[in-house]
Amino acid sequence: MKDEWKIGPHKFSSRLILGTGKFADGDSMCAAVRASAAELITVALRRFNREKTEDDLYAPLASLEGIALMPNTSGARDADEACRAARLGRELSGSDIVKLEIHPNPHHLMPDPVETLAAAERLVKEGFHVMPYIAADPVLAKRLEEAGCASVMPLGAAIGSGQGLTTMAMVRLIVRESRIPVIVDAGLRAPSEAAAALEAGCDAVLVNSAVAAAEDPAAMAAAFADAVRAGRAARRAGLMAQGASAEATSPLTSFLGAEHRDE
Amino acid sequence: MNEVPEQIDPRPWLAAARGGARREDAMRALASDEPGPRELAALLSPAAGALLEPMARRAQALTRRHFGRTVQLYVPLYLSSHCPGGCLYCGFASDRAAPRHRLEPEQSEDEMDALKSMGFEEVLLLTGERCPGADYAYVRDCVARAARHFHNVNVEVFPMETGEYRGLAEAGCSGLTLYQETYDPGRYERFHRWGPKRDYRARLDAPERALRAGLRFAGLGALLGLSDPRYDLLALYRHAAALRKQYWRSGISISFPRIRDQEGGFRPDFPVSDRELAQFIYAFRLCLPDVPLVLSTRERPALRDGMAGVGISKMSVASRTTVGGYSGRTQYSEGQFEVSDGRGIDEFCAMLRAANLEPVFKNWEAVYR
Numbered sequence: 001m002k003d004e005w006k007i008g009p010h011k012f013s014s015r016l017i018l019g020t021g022k023f024a025d026g027d028s029m030c031a032a033v034r035a036s037a038a039e040l041i042t043v044a045l046r047r048f049n050r051e052k053t054e055d056d057l058y059a060p061l062a063s064l065e066g067i068a069l070m071p072n073t074s075g076a077r078d079a080d081e082a083c084r085a086a087r088l089g090r091e092l093s094g095s096d097i098v099k100l101e102i103h104p105n106p107h108h109l110m111p112d113p114v115e116t117l118a119a120a121e122r123l124v125k126e127g128f129h130v131m132p133y134i135a136a137d138p139v140l141a142k143r144l145e146e147a148g149c150a151s152v153m154p155l156g157a158a159i160g161s162g163q164g165l166t167t168m169a170m171v172r173l174i175v176r177e178s179r180i181p182v183i184v185d186a187g188l189r190a191p192s193e194a195a196a197a198l199e200a201g202c203d204a205v206l207v208n209s210a211v212a213a214a215e216d217p218a219a220m221a222a223a224f225a226d227a228v229r230a231g232r233a234a235r236r237a238g239l240m241a242q243g244a245s246a247e248a249t250s251p252l253t254s255f256l257g258a259e260h261r262d263e
Numbered sequence: 264m265n266e267v268p269e270q271i272d273p274r275p276w277l278a279a280a281r282g283g284a285r286r287e288d289a290m291r292a293l294a295s296d297e298p299g300p301r302e303l304a305a306l307l308s309p310a311a312g313a314l315l316e317p318m319a320r321r322a323q324a325l326t327r328r329h330f331g332r333t334v335q336l337y338v339p340l341y342l343s344s345h346c347p348g349g350c351l352y353c354g355f356a357s358d359r360a361a362p363r364h365r366l367e368p369e370q371s372e373d374e375m376d377a378l379k380s381m382g383f384e385e386v387l388l389l390t391g392e393r394c395p396g397a398d399y400a401y402v403r404d405c406v407a408r409a410a411r412h413f414h415n416v417n418v419e420v421f422p423m424e425t426g427e428y429r430g431l432a433e434a435g436c437s438g439l440t441l442y443q444e445t446y447d448p449g450r451y452e453r454f455h456r457w458g459p460k461r462d463y464r465a466r467l468d469a470p471e472r473a474l475r476a477g478l479r480f481a482g483l484g485a486l487l488g489l490s491d492p493r494y495d496l497l498a499l500y501r502h503a504a505a506l507r508k509q510y511w512r513s514g515i516s517i518s519f520p521r522i523r524d525q526e527g528g529f530r531p532d533f534p535v536s537d538r539e540l541a542q543f544i545y546a547f548r549l550c551l552p553d554v555p556l557v558l559s560t561r562e563r564p565a566l567r568d569g570m571a572g573v574g575i576s577k578m579s580v581a582s583r584t585t586v587g588g589y590s591g592r593t594q595y596s597e598g599q600f601e602v603s604d605g606r607g608i609d610e611f612c613a614m615l616r617a618a619n620l621e622p623v624f625k626n627w628e629a630v631y632r
């Protein structure tokens with residue numbers, strides 16, 4: 001059986017999503033995208049430049065085959081700005097998928113939960129497939145799901161921090177209750193962390209800095225692709241229970257006898 | 264009498280920065296996960312001068328992590344050289360014999376067209392102090408025109424009142440750059456001989472007024488060389504930190520303009536060497552990893568090449584500090600300061616690409632206005 005996941009009507013089999021803002025040039029970005037085998041790529045509307053081709057991130061990505069682009073609203077400070085950016089992004093790219101990012105603080109880029117929910121509600125009504133970037137907040141994730149979002153994208157750690165999956169406990173809670181894809185976005189540094197996210201049941205991960213800032217971005221993209229496949233395969237295979245072999249004796253229940261042993 | 268406000272007063276750390284910090288302090292600061300003013304002081308200190316290479320390595324790693332392999336580019340556009348100010352170090356001071364020029368708003372659009380066709384998407388509009396030839400209405404008019412051409416329009420003009428900044432934001436201005444020049448009140452008074460700029464506090468508080476009025480970005484800086492650079496840099500750091508706490512939705516950037524002694528015959532009392540300038544920039548990158556750090560064409564090519572992506576994440580390029588000069592239609596000669604890096608865009612971008620860095624012209628979107 002094909003192992004696919006969906007954003008609205010769009011189906012994907014790759015579970016690695018790439019961000020594009022931090023590469024040295026268009027060629028190394030495209031090389032990394034190809035090596036990653038990603039099918040979904042995000043590009044910031046503020047990096048669309050229709051008037052100067054060598055400065056434009058959108059056109060080289062759009063020319064790659066088999067890739068869906070999701071413009072993101074990075075730079076938006078509130079719901080109004082994000083909605084305007086989403087509409088313009090759809091107009092320029094033709095993509096109905098939008099990565100909703102509202103980070104009022106331009107330094108740490110932490111998402112604003114209040115504005116994000118407000119914008120998501122509006123954009124869903126306008127027919128967008130909304131993929132909101134959020135803190136790893138299980139309640140907010142459900143609120144966004146109820147608002148009709150196509151996925152939720154909790155951060156693993158602060159953007160660009162490379163601290164890894166510091167929010168793992170919260171991500172597990174989100175995964176456990178979510179009916180829409182859960183994608184860890186931001187903070188990952190090593191492929192092993194991406195594998196861990198997939199093992200924990202996330203549907204995909206998004207990386208940018210970890211690949212773009214690596215010594216060899218394309219090779220790192222390929223490493224992430226492998227890790228994501230391994231993590232997903234492990235999840236499907238069913239991980240053995242933790243600590244199952246460490247219970248040699250049962251001092252509290254041994255009086256019950258072997259025939260009453262619990263499963 | 265001007266006084267440095269308590270919340271930006273650098274004196275608690277000054278002795279350490281001037282020489283009190285030892286090599287071990289600098290090494291500890293270099294490895295710190297949560298550097299603050301104490302760590303900055305150690306990294307600015309002469310003792311840290313022996314750690315330039317490890318500081319540069321860490322600065323590069325942090326720059327790459329937060330800004331990727333990109334360098335954001337912008338261009339200054341001098342609108343007017345009229346100025347009633349008497350700043351000792353400036354070529355536009357009112358006692359300089361140089362003739363004054365001003366772009367008529369329509370002429371400014373010729374310049375904007377020229378810059379736009381060079382590929383720029385971010386422009387910094389400059390004037391001197393407020394005067395009849397270049398007043399608020401004029402600046403606002405030029406901003407509105409620039410906003411039709413560029414995605415990102417910033418100003419480096421005289422301090423304004425909150426309502427005026429609100430008007431600029433409505434006209435399409437995203438941010439302001441305003442250097443305090445020196446944070447040392449005594450020396451500030453000495454350099455600013457006459458004119459509105461003499462009011463230390465009016466200048467110091469202007470970025471706050473601008474952010475309160477809705478501008479999104481504030482660029483701060485000290486003109487290195489005017490005073491003890493360690494005093495100025497510690498105060499600058501505290502100024503930035505205070506603004507970030509209060510205006511948490513706004514972006515702060517920091518520039519490192521350095522005055523050199525060939526400008527208008529002015530000789531700085533505290534010349535800053537290349538090595539010191541690099542050390543100071545690395546120190547700021549280590550202590551403010553996510554803040555854009557800016558280096559202008561005041562600096563010569565080799566230094567700019569060496570700092571790009573290693574601490575510095577934003578640079579001006581192809582600058583003319585004369586009024587007019589981009590379109591070729593309005594070419595006047597006298598500039599505010601000398602440009603040391605006269606390379607054109609193509610040459611500069613080729614350098615960045617050779618260093619495995621991407622020149623970024625557009626990193627903002629007018630739809631956010």
Ligand code: SF4
Pocket residue numbers: 346347348349350353354355356357390391392458460
């Ligand atoms: S520094 Fe500014 S205020 Fe002072 S003389 Fe020059 S242009 Fe005028």
